[in-house]
Amino acid sequence: MIALSEDQTDALVEIFNISIGRAAAALSSMVNEEIALSVPSLEFMPVRAAGKRLYGDNAQPICGVTQHFDGPFQTEAILMFPKDRSLEIVRMMLGESYSVDELSELEQEAMGEIGNILLNACIGSIANITESHFDSTLPEVRLGVGDDLLRVNDKSETDSVLLIYIDFAIATRTIQGYMAFMMDVPSINGLIESVDRFLAAAAA
C-alpha cells in the first residue's frame, strides 16, 4: 500500500480543494444557486470497494458523467447526481421556457455538458496548479446504480485505487451530488510526483 506523508496529504487536499472550488463556481453560475462543498476525502481501497464507498447500500439510480484524463497521472473522473433530480438541474440550467417533454429529451445531453464543464474545471485547475497538461476523452453519461457506474466489476479483486471524493450540494434545493477521482497504482505514483513538485514550488 502506498503511504502519503502528512505534507503530501495536506497538499493533495489543498490542490483538490482549489480545483473543486473552481468546478463549484462553474456549477453555481450555471444554475444560479450557491453550492456547498465538503472537504475532499482521500482513501486507498480495493477497487471493488469504491462503488460501495460512494453509494453505500443505496440502490437509488444515479446519473453519472465520466471522463478519462491522461497527463502526469491518469484518472477516471466521475460526476454523480441522483437520477430523479437531474431533470430539475437541467431546468435550472436552461430556464423555465422549456416544457417537461423538451427538457426530458435534452436531459442526458445537458448532464453530459454539465459533467464536461465541471470535470474539466477541476482537472484543468489541477493542470494549472501543477504546471502540466491533460488530454481527455469526451464525456460519457451513464445511468445505473453503484458499481455499474464505476465499471469496477471487470477489475481484479486485488487491484487497489486511490479514491478522492467530494460531496457538494445545491443547498436551497437539497440536491446532493458527488465528484470522484479514481487512480490505479501507476497513476498514484504520477500524482505523488505532481504533489511533490507543488510542495517544492511552495517551499521555494
Added chain:
Amino acid sequence: MDDEDEGIGMSDRKTYLFVDDSRVSRMKIRQVVLQKHPDWELLEAASGEEAHAKTATAAPDLISIDINMPGMSGLDAVDQLRKNCPAAKIVVLSGNIQDSMRAKAVELGVGFVEKPITEASLAKVLAFLDQ
C-alpha cells in the same frame, strides 16, 4: 455618417457562427444572444468539420468554437476557419481551462473565454467584435 458606419452599435446586425458539439450549449448561446441582439443572424455547427463546410458559403463576423469535440479539435479547426473567413473574429469558448490551451489560443491569435455559457461569458465573447 449612418449607424452602420459608426462601428458596432445596437442596430448593427452581425452574423455569429457558434461551433459546439453540445446541443444544450448551442441552445443556451442562441437564447442569450437573441435576448440582446434579436436581429442577428445565428449559424450553428456541431463540429469543426461542419463549421468548415458552413464557412465555405457564409461569412460570419464572429465565430466561437469549443475545443473538445468529436473529430477535429476546435483549436485544429481555427486555421481552416481563418482561411475561409479572414475578417471574422474567432474566440475559443471552452470548459477546457488549462493554461496550455490558453497559450495555444494566444499562439493562434484567437480569443479565449471559459465556459459555462452565461450572459457574462457570452458578453466577453461578443466583446471581441469591438477589438
